[in-house]
Amino acid sequence: MVKLADIQILRGSGLFDEDWYRARYQDVEILGMCAIEHYLWVGARLKRDPSPKFSTTRYLECNPDVEIAGSNPLVHYIRWGRFEGRQAFPVEPKASDTSVIPLARKRSERPSRDAIVYESHNLKLQGAPNSLFEIASGIMRRGNFEPVLMAPRGGPLQQSYAASDIECVFHGIPSEFLLNADRRNSFLQTLSKHYKDANAKLVHVNTLPNYHCVLAAAMAGIPVIWNVRESEDPDSYYDKLPPDLRRLAYSAFAKASTVVFVAEATRQKWVDKLSGVVESVTIHNGIDLGRLMRHVYATNRPTVRSSLGLREDDIVLLNVGTVNKRKGQQDIVDAVQILDDHIKRRLVIAMVGFSPTQYSDYIKQRLEALSKEGVRIIALDETTSEEERRRVAELYLASDIFVLTSRIESYPRVILEAMGFGLAIISTPCFGVKEQLVNGISGLFYEEEQIADLSGKIRLLCDDREKRIQLGFAARAQLSRLNSYDQMLDAYERVYKSVLRKNSIQVKSA
Structure with a gap:
């Protein structure tokens, strides 16, 4: 929690420039927060600077004990650091402060670093591929490793990788190719050669469908980090595969060096299956919230609502995610259906994620019916x-x-995004959601298909503005206690270094 005493000490210090901070970090204005509160809440964790006179990053680099203790760097300097002879450094201009994106350089033109291949099953702007991109781009910025993207084919995220100066290789070998038993080994060998040609020291494989990438990396003798982002039943996940391929998919776990889950609830489902087979850890997702918020830096909430034709007392209910049965959007239309008419007339349902599927078409038809009732x-x-x-x-x-109406999610990005924007959240308590939100404090839980309960919670938040605001503030505060983007990157780099160190010892002993 932000302490009033800390706010007062920063405000009177001469080292916090509120106008400068708001101009430099425009999401503060968007969130409607006091600049000092934002810095104390999350700004320092994002390594943001409070004024040109004080560099958060330099102070923490020179005083690692401050970061280890979890102290706010500027508060620490004012209260103790300056009296202990610790130095405050001015902010140095950075090339990254400009809006010019340099042309991508070839890997050979950059300092030599250990290459890590990031293997993505697709490059759509969806949860799992987005999360992998943010890991790879964050690792690239840190400069300790050389990320290389590999995927079966291109997609929307390809441009984001290129803008991050990350080499992209499209090998054209999705997991479906392994259904061809006669050519299966040939496909794996080809993929293995791609990893060798990239001079990869490590392959970071994303999602369970990419089991063949784990096998290919093992064939190349390259250690593997395998990110499991799914929460389906471990014993039946690969049941749609032919029996011989199913056995092969499960055998991939023994080939991985470490399996990284994004929710502890998901890891616990796999513990018995992986025990004695492979080491597993949990690293909660941290997200680069600025990547989404930058799109609204030049606007504000009243302007956006006006552009959408919203009235002052309209309530917008948002759902973001691929519209499908697993994500259960039917719960929303069923719950809104039984609301009182006076609420329906104020309600706007915003749903993002439609695609040409039977379920999507069904939800669209249901929404059209609700529109005739005033929604x-x-x-x-x-x-x-x-x-x-x-x-x-x-x-x-x-x-x-x-x-969020999902039946199965590990640690959904959309919940973190909603928390960052300070929204009142209603969600099913599926898997990692319970590690993100505290029921009744930073969110409200309902059980899937419990339509009356969901409808009641929507009614409560539509009628009670203070409750909406309270939940939104609590969600934002809860986000500050979860893994930050940098803390997530720290955790992955620790795993990388540990795996590479163990692999080096094994190679030497061999």
Whole structure:
């Protein structure tokens, strides 16, 4: 929690420039927060500077004990550091402060670093591929390793990787190719050669469908980190595969060096299956919230709501995610269906993630029926470009309530995004969601298909503005206690270094 005493000491220190901070970090204005509170809440953890006179990063680099203790660097300097003879450093201009994106350089033109291949099953703007991109791009910025993206084919995220100066290789070998038993080994060998040609010291494989990438890396003698982001039943996940391929997929776990889960609840489901087979750890997702918020830096909530034709007393209920049975959006339309008419007339349902599927079409038909009862609808297809993400960011900014209806999720990004925008959240308590939110404090839980309960919670938040605001503030505060983006990157780098160290010892002993 932000302490009033800390706010007062920063305000009177002469080292915090509120106007400068708001101008430099425009998401503060978007969130409607006091600049000093933002810095104390999350700004320092993001290594943001409070004024040109004080560099957060330099102070923490020179005083690692401050970061280890979890102290706010500027508060520490004012209260203790200056009296202990510790130095405050001015902020140095950075090339990254400009809006010019340099042309991508070839790997040979950069300092030599150990290459890590990041293997993504697709490059859509969806949860798992987005999370892998943010890991790879963050590792690239840190400069300790050389990320290389590999995927079966290109997609919308390809441009983001290129803009991050990350080499992209499209090998054209999705897991479905292994259904061809006659050519299976040939495909694995080809993929293995791609990893060798990249001079990879480590392969970071994303998601369970990429089991063949784990096998290919093992064939090349390259250690593997395997990110499991799914929470389906471990014993039946690969049941759709032919029996021989199913056995091969499960055998991949013994080939990995470490399996990284993004939710402890998911890891616990796999513990018995992986015990004695492979080491497993949990690293909660931290997200680069600025990547989404930058789309609304030049606007504000009233402007966006006006552009959407919203009235002052309208309540916007937002759901973001691929519209499918697993994500259960039918709960929303069923719950809104039984609301009182006076609430329906104020309610706007914004749903993002439609695609040409039978379930999507069904939900659209249900939403159209609700529109005839006075509920206004904003329906967007799945985003296919960073530019289209602007619409999503605007909807987060314009919304009042976020509803997650998923049956299965590990540690959903959309919950973190909704927390960052300070929305009141209603969610199913599936897996990692219980590690993100505290029921009744930073969010409200309902059990899937419990329509009356969901409808009651929507009614409560529509009628009680103070409750919405209270939950939104609590969600934002809870986000500050979860893994930050940098803390997530720290954790992955520790795993990388540990695996590479163990592999080096094994190679030497051999």
